Amino acid sequence: MPTVSRKSERLVNLTIALLATKRYLTKSEIFRTVEGYDGAPEAMERMFERDKDDLRSLGIAIELGTFDPIFEDEAGYRITPSSYQLNLGELDGTDIALLSLAATAWSGAALERESTSALIKLASMGIDSDSEALSLLTPLVSGTDQNFALITQAIVRRSEIEFEYLSADLSSQVRKIAPYSMRGQSGSWYLVGLDLEKDSLRTFRLDRITSKATVSKKVNSFEIPDSIPDHNSDETREVAIIRVRKHRGHQLRSLATMIETGEEWDEIQLSILDESWLVRKILWHRDDVVVLEPRALRERVIASLKELRALHG
């Protein structure tokens, strides 16, 4: 028997013993009865400590307690079925079908492994999946980023993270973040979190993280605020007024809060989230777009055009 199987065999036997027991099992009982513990006492101690960590990393909660606190018995261990067992409340066949379909979304993407095991668990619940009612299609998540699983875990555990991020001038900067949320939008994933050095909320695009994220071992390091301000909210943002040639400028039109149609040109209004980004978009549209207001934006576009002209003289 290969060593790999020996270890998993011992972990499974330990789980069975701790799950089946009604009372706490002491360490010496475990060493005496559970198959796979042998060698010197210290070696068995070390083995048991590692095994407990391993089972915890699989999400299995091992409870430590004493059978009779009055007599100060040796502490013992057990796994309660209620913490071990899946509990998603009451589910029927349609729910199972919807959840199973949801799991298939990760085929080829970052959480494929997790969705496979979730599917197995759903299929083991003994509820017949009723997929007939669903004329739904398989959705598909894009993104195979290795950091996706790491960072979402960190959000759940409230652990701080650190990574290198590609800034606008292509330099890489180390950022320390308390991660709050992860949102997928238009094909990219965005992490929102508190930048611990700048002490302000920042949004990061996952594919611009250039290193593997390091997740702090410490859990519950921060609280996630009830409502995370949306970086897209445009409460008091400045509004740009832009003239766009008819049937052109679709990318800008899709951002418009107001469109006034004219003969050859339409006039659109949009709120300025990121001025540099907007300048680039305006230049991309060449002579199909003219900025009217605000003055500063107009001046910036003109200055960029002059510079471009000089560079391509």
Next chain:
Amino acid sequence: MAKTVTSPLDQTARLLDLVPFLLSHQGISLSDLAKHFKVESNVMLDDLNTLWMCGLPGYTPLELIDLAFDSGFVTIRNAAPLAYVRTMSSSEIVALAVGLDLLRENSEKLGAEQSNRIELLAKKLRDQIGAQISITPSSNTAHRSVISTAIKERVPVDMTYYSTNSDEETRRVVTVYDFFLDNDVEYFQGYCHSSQGMRTFRVDRVVAVSLSESDEVIPDLPVHKNESVRVDATVRTLDRASAEAFGLVLTDLRIGGSVALQAFSPEWLIRSLMAGTGALVAQAPQEIVLQIRQSIDSTMALYE
């Protein structure tokens, strides 16, 4: 992809999940079982052999899990202590919750009852992990489904497509061949009857699509030629937006150095160079440099 080697922890997780799965799928074939767990058959066989050695302390036949799989079909008995379906990890819950978000992309096909259900399920899952990990549905799924139906049934599609080369929305009739994924972006490929040639499209740029009634026949195809333009440019400043637009390798970029830019459409290339606000400066070929100059002049004229 099916796994051939796994770590002891992976195997332990699988063994714990195997028991309730087998209890609800008595008599499943070994190959189906391996498929469900996405491992190779020999890995599954090793799993079963290991599980067979597990049981309650005592480990006599009375306490051991009883498995039969010699015939190629698997049955399990005496596995009561492990019969529970294991609780989901936070990553598994994230996977399901985000998947449910995406199901809502099908909103046109969903009844009110199903929409409600999906919302309730997603809320139930998110409450378990207390985290906001979500995806905003786009119309991509609905479009993808029409396109994949078209491939299966060999019918052309009527499509409105946004072209970023020319900043135009165009109507086209396309016979689609296949989907492919490149750098996490979904594309499909087909014969465009409107422009009479093979074309590649991005799923996220489809504005509207439906199965076509047209009975266009695909002519014998000339050999498809990719006519790409190449422009030599100098790097004036390091700029993330330009590097991403042209798909440049970051380590190749040095201020003052030169870089080769490639694109299928000269128009797109010129637009992207202008949007780069001078981070990259075109040097050759002359005709492209000239076109850039013209573009700048005609745009500047609007501000005079």
